[in-house]
Amino acid sequence: MAGLGITVRGVVKTFGGLRALDGVDMEVKPSSMSLLIGPNGSGKTTLINVISGVLKPDAGKVLLDGKDITGRPPHEIYRLGVLRTWQIPQPFLRLSVLENVMVADGTNPGEGFIASVFSRRRWAGYEEELVERAFKILELVRLDHLWDSEAYKLSGGQMKLLEVARALMSGARVLLLDEPAAGVNPALAEQLFANLVRIRDRLGVTFLIVEHRLELAMRYTEHCYAMFNGKVIAEGRPVEVLENSKVIEAYLGG
Template sequence: MNENILRTFKVTKRFGGIIALQDVSINVPKESIVMLIGPNGSGKTTLINVISGQYKPDSGKIYVYDKDITGLSPHKIYKMGISRTFQIPLPFRKLTVLENLLVVARNVEGEKITSSLFKRKKWIKDEEELAEKAMEILEIINLDHLWDNEAGNLSGGQMKLLEIGRALMSDPEIILMDEPVAGVNPKLANEIMEHVLALRDEYSISFLIVEHRLDIVLKYVDIVYAMHNGRVIAVDSPDKIISHPAVAAAYLGG
């Protein structure tokens, strides 16, 4: 197996008396698609939030390759090539599809307020290059024909694709996705997962995906971690994970 691009080691996170994560250790090998499953409240979203720096773990470690990133700010973690999408997409609804990608890029660079002509020219060139990059990304995810549509007019599935496009603007090595196909019709859901496969195979991007729709997503992934009550209860290949008694019991028990 490839080296691990992302690793958590015994990560624990509490919210008051609730133990959302207990000693969670997972590996995401380079160029792989890893899936997290588990009933509601298992800790899946919390794990994504801890990895991306939204929450600091109470204990445990998070590594990118061999670098310890535990407790770094979301911005620093993002700059290290870890991008994410959200369970509920929140595009800037009044901006166009293209502008939604450009806004992300500008946030990455920070606003450059300058007055000299030279710098202004450079700024224009940067903006042009960013727009080109954004259009290339829109082509990859088949949203290029909608580039000047207001994001608020996209379908739910197209907004999920736009989320992926926004995540791609930072040239990530890994994308953390929280429920990328929730509420999306099966045809578009499969299309989204086909894009994920292509991004892995053509751009060597790894994925950590949280998703309830096992029927659609399991067949696209390489490794599955099952969680329950904040713990990892099984890890296996997608065809075997469901036959673990603990996994079946977690789902039946709710």
């Protein structure tokens, strides 16, 4: 599995008289770890909503590996491999961690009555394969030691990793993460980002991450986009972007 690239060209989105996105251009490379920053109200979440199909842009285009996906509904974009983590339902709190990952697959051939009665051997084989695949994903996000724990027992950081695991089980090739470290203690936040890098390195998944904990996120991402008033005002290496005079002014003034 390889990541997919995202291209945003001249995207505009208005809400009444508010121009939330004002001609946004962006190029997210396949299998990259990219950071999206900016003061509150700068347009970050709106941009992610447009990319994932939650919102339709008023103008401009969104391309996935060169394919125009502008204005497609979320379920179609999801099937193409683009997923923002809150699109996954909340974990089933009384199911185990392993079961939560397994149900994210959604292709169980034993669902139908005929299949369950007349194809038991094939169905059982599929179940074994599903368990094995789910466990490999749990190993990747380092939750395998909690495989039989009920989801409600997880910490905030572990819940975030379970959400990522469920996304991977669904076949996601692009993950749009909105503040994954929010509410997570510093040590677990470090582990969370380190695990995201491992996922990128192992599976080639593309990440576009909105995060306010800049001192943390900039250590794990290689490219950064800064937004202000609905526009991308700077991009480049995270350290360079944070030292950009326009970005400093936006944060101080915002």
